Amino acid sequence: MKKISIFIQTACAIFFLSSCEDTMDDLKVAETNPVVLSELAISNIELDPVNNNNPAVTFNWTMANYGQQTAVNYSLELSSDAAFTNPVATGTVNGNNTITLSVAELNTAVGNVGLPPFAWNAVYARIVSSVGTQTSLPVASNSISFNVYPYFNYPFMDYYLVGNATASDWNNNNNNNPLFRDASNSKIYHYTGFFGAGEFKVLETKGLWQPQWGTNDGSSIDVNTGSGSDPGSFPSNNNPIATAGYYSFTINYATNTYSFTPFDIAALPSYTTMSLQGTAITTTAMNQSSFDNHIWYVNGLHLTPGDLQFLTSAGSVWGGSTSFSGTATLNGENVPVVVEDDYDVWYNDLTGHYILIPLNL
Known part of the structure; x- marks a missing residue:
């Protein structure tokens, strides 16, 4: 039997004369038998991205017994294989023997264990009980399995150019050039290329004029999400591009800043296909x-x-x-x-x- 001894040591001090007396209380905690995770009432769960806040599944299990009145942690682990080669902790409760995952939470969890979207695959679940803030004496329950059909969460935003300085002119649904999202910072977008004499703005959705981004003061970006006035145009309000040519445009949605600078293509190759x-x-x-x-x-x-x-x-x-x-x-x-x-x-x-x-x- 494994045991944890928790020592509580008290000290007393008296001015000028000091004496200390140690006292020790031992709290004996014994390893529990594994809890029993109940089988689910359903074996196939198809996840619906439209109602992703709805509950998807509830897990229930028996209570652990560590031999003392102590708070017990219960961690739900999911895995793509029965051996739990690479388990993913999905949720933890304290002192309770049930946990419910929403559609979005289960979809994220099965994605984290490596299940592909838009396909039926088995996922395995178990409960690991432990005690204390250090999750001591962990004991895994039996495992159960069920089939899940996850969807895919596309986590990014996409933005498009519009304006008489761009290929689409002032048409919001004319194969508008997208901005290129930065690989290391999803709040930063780039577009380097040819701009005609004129001005441009940025749209979130092709075919819609709002949300729409531009600049009012030439130093920061401004947006109309549909309830206010449209912002001024890039590169700065009432100051359009005077000379057509190649420019580099960068917009940072985290800092609400942008830059627009000339770009030299003289040393760069051109391709025919x-x-x-x-x-x-x-x-x-x-x-x-x-x-x-x-x-x-x-x-x-x-x-x-x-x-x-x-x-x-x-x-x-x-x-x-x-x-x-x-x-x-x-x-x-x-x-x-x-x-x-x-x-x-x-x-x-x-x-x-x-x-x-x-x-x-």
């Missing part, structure tokens, strides 16, 4: 923008889990290590495609920025 290749797709030619020949795109392209690269007319191959968006490098890693869907795929050969925008997630 660009193709997508990889295990996620059969080799597919990309379209070259007629407004800016360094911007390439394919709309509504069906991709399956796998990877892809960008193949240029010069035979060079560019790739990146981050899914959905990132910066490709020459002979870099393959861009991971983590979920099957139809995508708008955009690539900027000036900077290597790429973005894969799912259309149904």
Whole structure:
């Protein structure tokens, strides 16, 4: 039997003469028998992204007995295999023998254990009891299994250019160029390319004028979400781009700041064709923008889990290590495609920025 002794030591002090007397109380805590996790009333759980706050599943188990009146921790662990090779702690309660996961919580949990979306797969659950803040004397329960059909949470926002300085003009649904999301900071977006003389704004959804971003004072970004006045245009209100050319635009939604600076393309190559290749797709030619020949795109392209690269007319191959968006490098890693869907795929050969925008997630 394993035991934990908790020693409580008291000290007393008297001015000028000091004497100490130790007292010790031993609280003996014995390892419990495993708790019993009950089977679920249902064996198949299909997760609905529309009602993701609804309860999805409730787990119940017997109470542990550590031989003392002490608070007991109960941790719910999920795994993709019965051996719990890489278990994921999903929730913890103290002194209670039931836990309920919402649809969103269960969807996140099964994603964390590695279950793919849009497919039925088995997931295994168990309860680990322990005592104290150090979760001492952990004991695992029996395991149960059930089948789950998860959905995919697309965690990012996408933004689009509109304005007479851009390829789409003042049309909010004209194959508008997307901003390229920074791979390391999802609040930062970039667009480097050709801008005509004029001005532009940023939209969140193609076909809708709000939410709409611009600038009123030329130093920070302003937004109209639909209940106020539209902001002024970039690069600064009442001060449009005077000379058409290549510029680099960066917008930071965390700090509400932006920059707009000239960009020199003199030393950079131009390509006549660009193709997508990889295990996620059969080799597919990309379209070259007629407004800016360094911007390439394919709309509504069906991709399956796998990877892809960008193949240029010069035979060079560019790739990146981050899914959905990132910066490709020459002979870099393959861009991971983590979920099957139809995508708008955009690539900027000036900077290597790429973005894969799912259309149904």
